[in-house]
Amino acid sequence: MRTALTRLVGVRHPIVQTGMGWVAGPRLVSATANAGALGILASATMTADRLRAAIREVKSRTDAPFGVNLRADASDAGDRVRIMIEEGVRVASFALAPSPELIAELKEAGVVVMPSVGARRHAEKVAAWGADAVIVQGGEGGGHTGEVATTVLLPQVVDAVRIPVVAAGGFFDGRGLVAALAYGAAGIAMGTRFLLTSDSTVPDAVKARYLAASVKDVTLTTAVDGLPHRMLRTPFVDVLEKSGRTGNLLHAVRRAAGFRRLSGLSRRQMVRDGLALRHGKNLSWSQVLLAANTPMLLRSAMVDGRTDLGVMASGQVAGVIEDLPSCAELVRRVMSQAAGIMDALPAGGASMRA
Known part of the structure; x- marks a missing residue:
């Protein structure tokens, strides 16, 4: 299936x-x-060194194109961009809008720039700055997310920009791919569905928690860092919501030191990143500290398997996923189902695959 994204x-x-x-x-x-x-x-x-090693490990396992996701507001974003360029990474993905200077540097090196956005105005901004494509995440998506559903946000963005749009938030099968293409998207992005594969390194016990969840078990909370965050509801999340700002802040102070060691950031860099995080969000300093704590809460669950001490970011689709295929089987399944649906459409539907 060839689309503007695949090309x-x-x-x-x-x-x-x-x-x-x-x-x-x-x-x-x-x-x-x-x-x-x-x-x-x-x-x-x-860390920057770990990033370079991870890129080289991926390249040792595959000859196919892949991307790297960066924090555009990180104090060392420029250094990480240069690592990507030196290592020949095909795609740069950003959770926040990268600066026009970073976009220009990447494009000059032949790297495809594909930021993630959660609003039409953000898509318009990065497109004007030279982004090659955008990933548009609706409110169904996991992690930090917005309020507008994908079915409302996606057509807004498709109509607003003239670059390929990738739809995210609520996708897990071939039906979703066909629906996204019908809206005018060039493809779909999936997080939770790939997390729940046999190739994912998430501990088996944690995957079992996801598979056992219903749609109602996926909640949206601001208790972790003051920003809307979609995750599985667990007793630990209930505790965070009941602890109040002061109790959560005490936990955050302890974990922030651990994240500093793991990330390799100095205290000065963490402060600078905190300032960047506050920009345009009106966050208090306590919220900034809680945000710095978030990676450690995620690590507790997704790496250490401690769902009693961590959080599990999740899209709403966790409630309808029931198995752990390999990535190869998942992609085959999605594409086969999509092809079958398009073949069954009235005359003209097959042209979507041209």
């Missing part, structure tokens, strides 16, 4: 595996790439 990044299928912190490591990214989709390596929780 732009050089993959066989219009499917993107999102850059999930502590989840989208070399094993998952390379498995996705070998399946013909676009795998995106999550780098925000890595």
Whole structure:
């Protein structure tokens, strides 16, 4: 299936595996790439040296294109961009809008720039700055998310920009891919669905918690860092919501020191990143500290398996996922179902695959 996305990044299928912190490591990214989709390596929780090593590990496992997700507001974003360029990464993905200068540097080196956005105005801004494509996440998506559903947000963005649009938030099968294409998107991005594969390094006990969840077990809370965050509801999340700002702040202070050690950031860099995080969001300093704590809460669950001490970011689709296929099987399944649906459409539907 050829679309504007497959032509732009050089993959066989219009499917993107999102850059999930502590989840989208070399094993998952390379498995996705070998399946013909676009795998995106999550780098925000890595030191710069670890990022370079992770990129090289992915390249040792696959010859297919892949991407790296960066925090555009990180104090060392420029250094990480240069690592990507030096290592020949095909796609740069951003959770926040990268500066025009970063976009220009990447494009000059031949790297495809594909930021994630949650509003029409953000898509318009990065498109004007030279982004090659955008991933549009609706409110159904996991992690930090917005209020507007994908079915409302996606057509707004498709109508507003003239670059390929990738739909995210609520996708898990071939039906969703066909629906996204019908809206005018060039492909879909999935996070939770790729997390729940046999190639994901998330502990089996944690995957079992996701598989057991119903749609109602996926909640949206501001208790973690003051920003809307979609995750599985657990007793620990209930405790966070009942603890209040002071109790959560005490936990955050302890974990922030641990994140500083793991990320390799100095105290000065963490302060600078905190200032960047506050920009345009009117966050208090306590919220900034809680935000710095979030990676450690995610790590507790997604790496250590401690769901009693961590959080599990999740899209609403967790409530309808029931198995753990390999990335290869997942991509085959999505594409086969999509092809069957399009073949069954009235005359003209098959032209969507042209």
